[in-house]
Amino acid sequence: MLCPYYTYTSTTLSAAISTALETNNKKQASLLNEQSKAEECEAVQYRANLILSNLWQIPPGTRQITVTDWESPGQEDVELTLDVDKYNTPNEEADALFLQARKMKRGSSVVAELIAKNFKNCEYLEKMERELAIFRRDFEDSGRLRLTEMEEVSLLSIWQRLHGTSKKTGMKVSNPLTIEEFAEEREKLEESSSSEGGQGNTKKRRKNKTAPDGTTFRYFDSPSGLKVVVGRNRRDNEAICFRVARGEDIWMHARGCPGAHVLIKVRRGSTKPTDEDLQFCANLAAFYSEARTERKAVITLAEPKHIQKPRGAPLGAVKLRHELGSMIGLPHDVAEELKLAREESGFGSDESGRRSHGGKAKGKKRYELNLKQQQDKQREAKRKKKENKQRGDVDFYNDD
Numbered sequence: 387m388l389c390p391y392y393t394y395t396s397t398t399l400s401a402a403i404s405t406a407l408e409t410n411n412k413k414q415a416s417l418l419n420e421q422s423k424a425e426e427c428e429a430v431q432y433r434a435n436l437i438l439s440n441l442w443q444i445p446p447g448t449r450q451i452t453v454t455d456w457e458s459p460g461q462e463d464v465e466l467t468l469d470v471d472k473y474n475t476p477n478e479e480a481d482a483l484f485l486q487a488r489k490m491k492r493g494s495s496v497v498a499e500l501i502a503k504n505f506k507n508c509e510y511l512e513k514m515e516r517e518l519a520i521f522r523r524d525f526e527d528s529g530r531l532r533l534t535e536m537e538e539v540s541l542l543s544i545w546q547r548l549h550g551t552s553k554k555t556g557m558k559v560s561n562p563l564t565i566e567e568f569a570e571e572r573e574k575l576e577e578s579s580s581s582e583g584g585q586g587n588t589k590k591r592r593k594n595k596t597a598p599d600g601t602t603f604r605y606f607d608s609p610s611g612l613k614v615v616v617g618r619n620r621r622d623n624e625a626i627c628f629r630v631a632r633g634e635d636i637w638m639h640a641r642g643c644p645g646a647h648v649l650i651k652v653r654r655g656s657t658k659p660t661d662e663d664l665q666f667c668a669n670l671a672a673f674y675s676e677a678r679t680e681r682k683a684v685i686t687l688a689e690p691k692h693i694q695k696p697r698g699a700p701l702g703a704v705k706l707r708h709e710l711g712s713m714i715g716l717p718h719d720v721a722e723e724l725k726l727a728r729e730e731s732g733f734g735s736d737e738s739g740r741r742s743h744g745g746k747a748k749g750k751k752r753y754e755l756n757l758k759q760q761q762d763k764q765r766e767a768k769r770k771k772k773e774n775k776q777r778g779d780v781d782f783y784n785d786d
Contacts, residue, residue, distance in 0.1 A: 645675020
């Protein structure tokens with residue numbers, strides 16, 4: 387039997403490096419995509435200048451016109467196509483393009499810096515992966531079952547270096563232990579390792595623990611590596627809205643039915659969420675709501691600054707001053723492990739999209755009662771929404 391210290395350390399570190407590399411590579415792809423968009427800044431700025439410098443000769447409603455490029459050496463004539471479907475006037479289109487160019491310019495320098503840092507992280511992780519692979523090959527080819535003192539030092543050194551750079555690389559690795567310390571902590575470590583099952587796909591759920599404040603959030607990683615928080619109950623939903631959410635984060639909730647509050651964290655210096663990230667979160671918002679048995683559900687998006695707590699409203703109930711927009715959530719497009727977990731709890735969905743309750747009569751009756759109550763709530767919500775629109779009020783979002 388191979389040395390337990392070697393087996394545990396080499397396997398755990400190898401899995402952790404692979405996971406960190408996968409996350410960083412996805413992040414790099416997302417950053418490069420952002421950079422390609424930012425590099426279009428010059429073309430957008432040129433088009434805006436072209437419209438602005440020829441406003442005097444562009445009649446309203448013009449779709450295509452030949453104008454003069456006053457910035458070119460020969461002041462050449464160029465064909466200009468205007469987006470009259472999106473903008474009412476050429477001046478409005480020029481203003482929108484100038485604003486877009488300014489945003490691109492600000493973002494390009496930040497993205498370039500993040501790409502350089504992330505590239506260094508990937509290089510470092512690949513280097514450590516090669517070093518660990520060589521160590522494992524040499525030891526296993528030796529035919530020995532125990533590590534020599536020099537090998538123990540080398541393996542511990544790899545562990546220490548990976549742990550020391552874990553904040554930069556995003557690698558999840560426990561505190562380094564000597565072989566003597568490992569012997570004392572072995573049982574606890576092996577139980578922890580088996581319960582986590584490695585660190586697999588970044589889209590899988592992480593182990594959820596009850597925090598000192600009583601919250602029990604579900605945590606996920608989006609396709610590009612952004613952190614996603616999902617509430618389990620009213621207390622969690624309240625905390626997400628008023629304690630966890632920050633400036634540029636994006637909040638989501640299934641429209642017209644109770645469900646979990648979902649937050650995608652967009653912190654300073656991090657990448658902007660991609661369309662794939664937003665769809666990932668919208669699917670979670672639909673799945674963790676009473677719309678989970680539907681083929682699709684409308685998901686409301688909002689910025690944290692527009693979330694308000696109505697006076698006298700119950701825990702977890704909020705209203706929005708302004709919506710960021712909406713999108714379609716697909717509850718059946720979430721990871722299979724989430725569906726299995728819900729089926730095991732007696733509230734799953736079968737392949738046809740109908741709710742499954744494990745064949746329990748009690749669950750079926752409860753479902754039928756909940757369905758009737760939900761239909762009554764939806765009818766009442768529609769009536770209130772119609773009244774609110776007339777008064778200029780907004781919808782309430784809760785987890786009941």
